[in-house]
Amino acid sequence: MTNIATKYLKDYQATSYLVDTIDLKFEIKDTFVIVTSKTKYQQNGASNSLELAGSAELKSVIIDGNELTDYKLADDKLSLNNLSANFTLEIVTHVDAFNNKSCMGLYASNGNLFTQCEPEGFRKITYYLDRPDVMAKFTTTIIGDKDLYPVLLSNGNKISEKTLANNQIEVIWEDPYKKPSYLFALVAGKFAFIDDTFTTKSGRKVKLEVYSEAESINQCQHCLESLKRAMEWDEKRFNLEYDLDVYMIVASGDFNMGAMENKGLNIFNTKYVLAETKTATDTDFINVEAVVGHEYFHNWTGNRVTCRDWFQLSLKEGLTVFRDQEFTADLHSRTVKRIQDVKNLRQMQFTEDASPLSHPVRPESYMEINNFYTMTVYEKGAEVVRMYQTILDKEGFNRGLALYFERHDGYAVTCEDFCKAMADANKIDLSQFMLWYSQSGTPHLAISDHYNEATKEYSITFKQSIPNNPTAKAMLIPVSIGLILDNGKNIIPDIKNHNTIVRDNEVILLLNEAENTFIFGGISEKPTPSILRGFSAPVIINYAYDEKQLYTLARHDNDSFNRWEALQSIYKTEINRIYHSESPDKFEINQNITKIISELLNDATIDPALKALSINLPAFAELSISYPNTDVKKLVGSIKRLKSAIANGLETQLLAVYKDNQTVSYDFNDAGKRALKNTLLGYLMQGNNTGKSIELVAAQYKNADNMTDKIGALSAINDIDSPVRHQLLDNFAQEYANYPLVMDKWFSLQSQSQLPDTIDNVANLLNHPSFDKENPNKLYSLVRAFTANPIYFNTDAGYNFIAEEIIRIDSFNPGVAGRIANGFSSIANYESKYQTLVKPQLQKIMAKENLSRDVYEIISKTLQ
Numbered sequence: 001m002t003n004i005a006t007k008y009l010k011d012y013q014a015t016s017y018l019v020d021t022i023d024l025k026f027e028i029k030d031t032f033v034i035v036t037s038k039t040k041y042q043q044n045g046a047s048n049s050l051e052l053a054g055s056a057e058l059k060s061v062i063i064d065g066n067e068l069t070d071y072k073l074a075d076d077k078l079s080l081n082n083l084s085a086n087f088t089l090e091i092v093t094h095v096d097a098f099n100n101k102s103c104m105g106l107y108a109s110n111g112n113l114f115t116q117c118e119p120e121g122f123r124k125i126t127y128y129l130d131r132p133d134v135m136a137k138f139t140t141t142i143i144g145d146k147d148l149y150p151v152l153l154s155n156g157n158k159i160s161e162k163t164l165a166n167n168q169i170e171v172i173w174e175d176p177y178k179k180p181s182y183l184f185a186l187v188a189g190k191f192a193f194i195d196d197t198f199t200t201k202s203g204r205k206v207k208l209e210v211y212s213e214a215e216s217i218n219q220c221q222h223c224l225e226s227l228k229r230a231m232e233w234d235e236k237r238f239n240l241e242y243d244l245d246v247y248m249i250v251a252s253g254d255f256n257m258g259a260m261e262n263k264g265l266n267i268f269n270t271k272y273v274l275a276e277t278k279t280a281t282d283t284d285f286i287n288v289e290a291v292v293g294h295e296y297f298h299n300w301t302g303n304r305v306t307c308r309d310w311f312q313l314s315l316k317e318g319l320t321v322f323r324d325q326e327f328t329a330d331l332h333s334r335t336v337k338r339i340q341d342v343k344n345l346r347q348m349q350f351t352e353d354a355s356p357l358s359h360p361v362r363p364e365s366y367m368e369i370n371n372f373y374t375m376t377v378y379e380k381g382a383e384v385v386r387m388y389q390t391i392l393d394k395e396g397f398n399r400g401l402a403l404y405f406e407r408h409d410g411y412a413v414t415c416e417d418f419c420k421a422m423a424d425a426n427k428i429d430l431s432q433f434m435l436w437y438s439q440s441g442t443p444h445l446a447i448s449d450h451y452n453e454a455t456k457e458y459s460i461t462f463k464q465s466i467p468n469n470p471t472a473k474a475m476l477i478p479v480s481i482g483l484i485l486d487n488g489k490n491i492i493p494d495i496k497n498h499n500t501i502v503r504d505n506e507v508i509l510l511l512n513e514a515e516n517t518f519i520f521g522g523i524s525e526k527p528t529p530s531i532l533r534g535f536s537a538p539v540i541i542n543y544a545y546d547e548k549q550l551y552t553l554a555r556h557d558n559d560s561f562n563r564w565e566a567l568q569s570i571y572k573t574e575i576n577r578i579y580h581s582e583s584p585d586k587f588e589i590n591q592n593i594t595k596i597i598s599e600l601l602n603d604a605t606i607d608p609a610l611k612a613l614s615i616n617l618p619a620f621a622e623l624s625i626s627y628p629n630t631d632v633k634k635l636v637g638s639i640k641r642l643k644s645a646i647a648n649g650l651e652t653q654l655l656a657v658y659k660d661n662q663t664v665s666y667d668f669n670d671a672g673k674r675a676l677k678n679t680l681l682g683y684l685m686q687g688n689n690t691g692k693s694i695e696l697v698a699a700q701y702k703n704a705d706n707m708t709d710k711i712g713a714l715s716a717i718n719d720i721d722s723p724v725r726h727q728l729l730d731n732f733a734q735e736y737a738n739y740p741l742v743m744d745k746w747f748s749l750q751s752q753s754q755l756p757d758t759i760d761n762v763a764n765l766l767n768h769p770s771f772d773k774e775n776p777n778k779l780y781s782l783v784r785a786f787t788a789n790p791i792y793f794n795t796d797a798g799y800n801f802i803a804e805e806i807i808r809i810d811s812f813n814p815g816v817a818g819r820i821a822n823g824f825s826s827i828a829n830y831e832s833k834y835q836t837l838v839k840p841q842l843q844k845i846m847a848k849e850n851l852s853r854d855v856y857e858i859i860s861k862t863l864q
């Protein structure tokens with residue numbers, strides 16, 4: 001069918017012209033927007049032709065005052081030939097913003113206008129060199145009706161505002177910093193706002209403004225406070241200061257992603273702005289703060305220094321995710337944050353890397369760049385940045401970052417430039433480290449060890465490989481390690497190799513060959529190795545721990561991450577036994593598991609949030625990649641079996657701890673207690689005493705003074721066929737009918753349910769009055785969430801439902817359709833009957849007329 005071109009990193013070429021300045025004028029009419037762009041071009045090299053990307057309705061082309069009639073316009077490209085070395089190009093387009101449902105380019109949401117230009121949305125507005133290595137100074141004039149569009153915003157500083165005839169207003173914005181088109185933004189409409197000021201460390205006074213629709217403005221305070229915390233943190237941690245007089249955040253109810261870092265004018269999904277205790281969970285509060293931080297941190301890592309081309313996306317995203325992870329870790333619990341990030345990485349990125357959509361942190365080719373805003377580019381990219389810090393230490397990393405800004409401020413650069421700044425600032429060679437950007441797949445470490453009684457030496461050998469990338473070269477992998485004796489003592493070993501870093505209480509082994517051996521002297525007995533402390537590299541380790549060693553680590557490891565990790569290994573081992581047993585339903589679990597959980601729950605020194613994470617079992621998605629040809633139902637059943645065995649074995653204690661962790665009146669600082677309490681409620685609901693647990697759920701729901709506890713109650717009962725579940729769900733839908741973000745949670749819960757009517761229910765919910773079949777958040781919470789329901793998505797009806805939805809959504813929002821299509825990629829690891837079942841559905845999608853590049857690329861790669 002379609003002829004969709006693949007773009008390659010190796011084909012990169014600079015443009016034949018560069019841009020000095022661009023003046024944009026937006027005249028908002030009743031049914032469309034007239035956009036006039038006046039751009040000054042300057043030759044860059046020998047060619048005197050220019051190709052501009054664009055897909056808006058082209059009205060006129062004027063070069064240096066002369067209207068052009070014989071221009072060539074084909075395949076969304078405007079070709080201009082025989083150009084002078086310097087010229088001004090004036091282009092007029094009509095943009096159909098009010099019917100644009102793609103949430104890309106200029107689009108309307110509830111009567112207000114927004115832009116989303118990253119990665120290639122600017123070309124839907126005008127014809128331009130729409131690529132990140134073309135940086136220009138932007139001036140933006142916006143003219144609109146005063147009653148419909150009282151607020152008119154763009155990047156930079158407002159330099160004029162005046163009233164025109166016919167109830168029109170005109171506002172002009174000027175951004176003094178050169179930027180690529182993907183960072184352009186415009187907002188027009190009716191908004192309320194809250195404001196504050198922040199004084200930077202060098203004394204610059206910055207106005208901070210958060211805009212939303214009037215009815216939700218009372219939910220914006222947390223966002224504004226988060227912004228101030230982010231600004232302060234970036235000054236302290238990285239010595240980075242804000243550079244404009246105003247910082248604006250605007251919330252949009254229709255947004256494909258989380259948020260966008262447009263210079264001085266961030267546009268956010270309402271999901272990451274609005275947060276207030278009655279309607280947001282503790283996790284929502286943390287997420288709002290993290291995303292506000294993320295977009296703010298982009299001002300330096302992304303905007304001041306940007307990407308040369310989209311293959312380098314991780315240059316800004318991996319680095320900025322790392323920065324937002326550190327922000328959350330510094331403000332809250334570092335261990336809890338690290339565990340959550342690693343769980344997320346394993347469930348979402350390791351699975352991506354084990355799927356047909358596996359790609360390197362820096363992809364070498366793509367059909368549609370929108371498909372590469374992935375877990376690999378973002379989260380694995382953040383792990384890659386974290387490894388620089390692990391290798392160079394915080395001071396060395398900060399030196400590298402400072403040199404990166406010194407060299408590249410105001411430029412569009414590559415991942416090599418980043419690596420080189422890190423290497424040069426620390427006078428070390430990091431060329432091997434670049435393999436982290438180019439090799440796809442998750443590295444595995446096969447580990448063996450030996451203790452020599454006579455010499456008191458302990459040696460440990462690592463063999464690295466990437467199973468689904470057999471030609472991969474050996475990478476530089478930092479492995480943080482500790483040794484623990486049988487009495488629980490952690491020792492700081494005396495290391496005999498060169499490739500090691502010893503700092504404070506940390507020993508880091510630098511693997512750099514297919515096989516590396518490290519020798520430690522003066523060891524009195526065969527120790528238990530605590531490997532990959534703090535998850536020092538995004539790899540899978542295979543070491544044959546025996547049961548006793550795992551319990552030693554779970555109880556005595558000084559590294560809190562690895563204590564959690566040891567428990568996870570204990571659970572994984574048991575789930576594996578259940579999975580491979582004759583009758584999983586009757587499997588009797590190892591009593592040591594209930595014993596250690598009991599100990600943990602009684603330990604007053606462990607904070608409740610960490611207890612909650614420690615008793616959380618590994619998720620299906622994380623486990624499935626280590627079960628080739630996964631029997632989906634059996635694996636889900638095995639996890640469930642372990643959970644109910646723990647619930648029954650410890651019922652009295654779980655109940656007691658549940659009661660001990662009740663909170664009186666809402667205080668965010670009790671989030672850990674709520675997490676523990678709700679995890680325990682989930683356990684109790686899986687035990688045999690269902691009647692009593694349902695009462696607990698109902699009581700918790702009724703008494704809850706915050707959203708976390710309401711959702712905790714609903715989640716606990718979500719797989720239980722009880723009238724109480726229906727009552728609570730109905731009650732919730734009535735109470736929150738006017739809160740779209742809260743209703744998203746309600747849709748999501750139902751699409752995750754393991755009850756047998758789930759598929760029909762999900763299909764019916766598409767027509768629920770609170771649903772909106774064109775809104776990205778709604779589609780994600782119901783339709784995409786369903787692709788993570790292992791039991792019901794992986795059925796004929798489940799695949800058919802998702803295929804039909806992808807076809808429907810692709811016609812108006814390819815970005816969202818592509819993201820939902822991703823859900824099919826995990827099936828490649830399951831039993832072959834699932835592949836047989838899904839194939840005709842994928843073929844049906846491929847046969848759709850005018851299939852988008854987004855969906856075409858995902859589905860064609862999944863079919864391979």
Ligand code: ARG
Pocket residue numbers: 116118119256257258259260261294295317370373815
């Ligand atoms: N740069 C944004 C962020 O990570 C993501 C925007 C991506 N948008 C898109 N349509 N692909 O904060």
Ligand code: ZN
Pocket residue numbers: 294298316317320
């Ligand atoms: Zn980002």
